[in-house]
Amino acid sequence: MLSDSSAAVVRATLPAVGASLDEITERFYSGMFAARPELLRDLFNRGNQAAGTQRRALAASIAAFAAHLLDHPEQRPDAMLSRIAHKHASLGVRPEQYAIVHEHLFAAIADVLGDAVTPEVAAAWDEVYWLMAHALTALEKRLYEESGEPTWRRWEVVERVAETADVATFRLRPADGGPVPGFRAGQYVSVRVPLADGARQIRQYSLSGAPGAGLRQISVKRVRGEAAAPDGEVSNHLHAHLRRGDALELSAPYGDLVLGDAPGTPLLLASAGIGVTPVAAMLARLAEDGHRGPVTVVHGDRSPAEHALRAEQEAYAGKLADAAVHLWYEQDAPAGARTGYVDLAEVPVAPGTRAYLCGPLPFMRSVRAQLIDRGVAPADIHYEVFGPDLWLGAN
Incomplete structure (x- = not known):
């Protein structure tokens, strides 16, 4: 919980800090990698750094965490923290690395905001950072213990x-x-x-x-x-x-996009492109467990030739008691598939459906909106982002 004095300062300065977060995180990464080049070489994704997606994801997570502390002071944003902790655990992040991040992040904040960073402002945002860091450290410690496997x-x-x-x-x-x-x-x-x-x-x-x-x-x-x-x-x-x-x-397996234990629950598994990979594992698990509830499989791709694991999707779905597969292709759609982008207008969505989405962000945003329009509760729509999560807070 954020202290009352810090909460007042964070509330007053969040607009200014939020407006500068892109510049702050850009300077943060530049400074940290200049001082610790081994982190870029052996830990951080150089592709995401070059594209700027990691910087934007960090900025979004800090802003979302601070806003949550202000709006819901009695709660932690556990869904967001869990997603970050799973990714960190898969990378082998250790508690001592949070001190390195703190040093360079706060140097960047002081550099960008200048005299606006009074001792009171610095102390308040320091409290925000360590609340987030300690929460993540605790979650990651538990994940390491539960995995029972070495880091590598x-x-x-x-x-x-x-x-x-x-x-x-x-x-x-x-x-x-x-x-x-x-x-x-x-x-x-x-x-x-x-x-x-x-x-x-x-x-x-x-x-x-x-x-x-x-x-x-x-x-x-x-x-x-x-x-x-x-x-x-x-x-x-x-x-x-x-x-x-x-x-x-x-590494050991991590990630929180996992099937819950609900044998009769209607499920909808929606994927696009290489997002089919976790869906294939989910279908295998459902077939192995003899899932009795309805399962709707939705997939979109550029063409049948680019649809990986299609045979597995259809084979596992065929082993289920009540399953239907719906396919969309931008081109060369065969008989039984549709041409264009995924459109759920003619796809039955049972009451109480729990949905799992994986694919490009525009695809997941579209499918999520369609599911909500069809009456699926937002809390029952789960997703996986390949890469930095720029969709924080969607659930």
């Missing part, structure tokens, strides 16, 4: 499958021959790879296979034409270099 573990590729021209599935087993702990359908792992310039970059990929299969499976979409650009460097590396028998470092 070597896995061996036992099979590589070309799903489409740009998507490859890698099936992996522990290189140490040890057991494969379970995971929850919808979760992801971090993959850490050594690159030619000496960096060890980390990316997250959803687990796309059945949770109880005795292997871990990821399906990676290559960013074509950008092999030398930061935002495609890991996916291109995996496509170019990872073959059967090769080893790969994986």
